[in-house]
Structure formats: structure tokens, C-alpha cells
Amino acid sequence: MKILSMSTATNNLSVALNDDAKIITEKNEFDQRNHSAHLDPLIAEILKENNLRLAEIDRFAVAIGPGSYTGLRIGVTTVKMFASILHKEVAGISTLQALAASCAEEGTLIVAGIDARNDNYFAGAYVNREDDWGPECVIPDGHYHIDTLLSAVAEYCADNNLENVIYVGSGFEKQKEAIKKINIPFNFGTEKQNIVHAGLIGKLAVDAQPDDPDQLLPNYLRRTQAEIDWHKKTGEAYKPDSNYVEEV
Structure with a gap:
């Protein structure tokens, strides 16, 4: 099973290709803080170097959190789009479990x-x-x-x-x-252990229960400031699908 995995959860960007639990290749960019611009080129490099098309990937995996709110949305949105369009499996992996796996x-x-x-x-x-x-x-x-x-x-x-x-x-x-x-x-941890590695996300994804791409969400572990502001402004209970972002 070919697994394309990624982490955009922290300052460091990581993308990897696994063949089941075997890590074929992993590419990392350290402290670039511009994952939206660099993620797709890294994915393209890995696919090209391994003579693969995106449609040949069997499962996509991503660190779903905790981590940077903006960073998590970039990674999760990318795999949701890939999995949904290509009708492939997707697995969300805890950022902290991926760290521990080192x-x-x-x-x-x-x-x-x-x-x-x-x-x-x-x-x-x-x-x-x-x-x-x-x-x-x-x-x-x-x-x-x-x-x-x-x-x-x-x-x-x-x-x-x-x-x-x-x-x-x-x-x-x-x-x-x-x-x-x-x-x-x-x-x-060592310098290497203290970084989230996409290859380890891929290994964890081998036995992970696949998620419905439409239901996969970032796991922030803390309310966003927009949610807090919405609650203070309206006094309403927190809602998973509220329109607070548009209203605040």
C-alpha cells in the first residue's frame, strides 16, 4: 500500500512516501513558515522522483493536531481534497503520537x-x-x-x-x-526526535482506521480565538458548525 503523508502542524514541513510501513522517501523544510506555498511542490517532487502519479497513491495521511491552527488547516484540507477527488482512503494521525513514534x-x-x-x-x-x-x-x-x-x-x-x-x-x-x-x-529528545516526521505518520497510518474525508477535521485541543470571541459576543454555547467566523 502506497501512502503519501504530511505534517503541516508545526514550523517544519514534512512530506513522505511509504510502502506500507517502509519509508521510501521523506522531505523536510525546516522553519520556513510558508507551508501553503511549499507543500504542493514537495509532493510533486516526491511523486516525480518515484515515477508515481497522485492517482496511484492508495492512502493519504496527515497530522491532524495539535499544532498551528493555520498549518493544520493546510494539511487537512489538502488530504481531504486528494482523497475526495480520487476516491482514496485518508487517515488522520495525532501530531503527538507521531512525535512519540520517534x-x-x-x-x-x-x-x-x-x-x-x-x-x-x-x-x-x-x-x-x-x-x-x-x-x-x-x-x-x-x-x-x-x-x-x-x-x-x-x-x-x-x-x-x-x-x-x-x-x-x-x-x-x-x-x-x-x-x-x-x-x-x-x-x-534529540534534535531529530523533536521534529514531526511524515514518514512516521505514514507508518502509523498503515493500521489506522480510515476516516471519511468529508468528516476529517483538525484536532486543535483548544478553542480558537474566533470561537472565544463569538461566545463572548453572543453568549451562545459553542457549536461545532456555527457561523462565528463570518459573524465576528
């Missing part, structure tokens, strides 16, 4: 996170199980203050006799003193 350690809690500023993180925690490929989520992806996140990490490690933690993603190094206080040995 760590192969067993018996270790993998805390994957994206700095959300002011000591807040989009984060979740994962473990690798023997004989399974793909990290299992054990602390749900969410929007956490660092104190809340570390409390959950300490509790999970105590309950499951884990004695090591690895923190991957962005912004954890500045929390080193707070992390030390929970008294669990830890490491930070």
Missing part, C-alpha cells in the same frame, strides 16, 4: 508536547508495547499547564512502575527545573 524505547514513558506558551503545552504521554509498532497513548492528548502535566506523569509512572521518562517536542528544556522536582530520571 522514540523506540520500551519501559519508558514518552511525553510528547508542543509549547503553547505561558507554561502551557499541547501534550500527551505514550508507551511502546512489546510486539506492537506504534506508541500507545496513556495520558490523553490535551492542553496542559506544565504543573498539571508533570503531576499526571508522576502519577502514571508510580502506578505503572516506570522509572524513566523522555520528553520530545518543543519547549521542554526550559522546564528542566520543574521536571527535576518530580524525581523521575529523564532525558530530552
